[in-house]
Amino acid sequence: MAQAAPNDHPFQSVIGLSYPSKIAPNGVAVIFAAPMSTDKCGGGSVQVIPTAQPCSTVQARLISVGRTIGTLQMLPVVETRDGARDVLMPTAGGGCVIVTARHR
Numbered sequence: 586m587a588q589a590a591p592n593d594h595p596f597q598s599v600i601g602l603s604y605p606s607k608i609a610p611n612g613v614a615v616i617f618a619a620p621m622s623t624d625k626c627g628g629g630s631v632q633v634i635p636t637a638q639p640c641s642t643v644q645a646r647l648i649s650v651g652r653t654i655g656t657l658q659m660l661p662v663v664e665t666r667d668g669a670r671d672v673l674m675p676t677a678g679g680g681c682v683i684v685t686a687r688h689r
Contacts, residue, residue, distance in 0.1 A: 595619040602632070609636035609683075629688035640673040640681035647671055 595617065602612040612635065618628030636643060644653065644661050651665035663671045667687075674682040 592620055596628075602634070604634075608638055609634050611635070627689070629686065632683070632685040632687075634683045634685070635676065635680060636683060637678075637680045639679055640675050643673055643681045643683060647673075 596619070597615060597617040600614045600616065602614055604610055604612070612633055614630055614632045616628065616630045618626045621627045640661065644663060647663040647665065651663050651669075651671075653661055654664045654670075655662050657672055661673045663673070665671070669685050669687045672684045672686075674684065676682060
């Protein structure tokens with residue numbers, strides 16, 4: 586972190602997440618921002634949410650608010666109406682890890 590000139594350097598933070606859901610109660614998010622010009626910055630976030638549901642169930646739910654736009658190394662990528670992109674990663678136990686990228 587650049588405490589002497591924070592407006593001249595990028596920022597990132599890792600945040601723990603809790604949801605009122607038994608299916609996916611915990612996750613993590615990384616937020617980041619960087620200066621673009623005087624008094625403006627750009628940024629985004631990446632959320633990682635493990636769930637006990639299979640990826641096919643998660644994908645079906647996500648395409649109700651978006652569409653599958655392709656695959657990344659055979660992993661489905663769903664883009665939601667708000668521009669977020671979700672990559673669905675199956676787990677060894679039959680669940681799914683949802684990796685969501687957003688920009689602001």
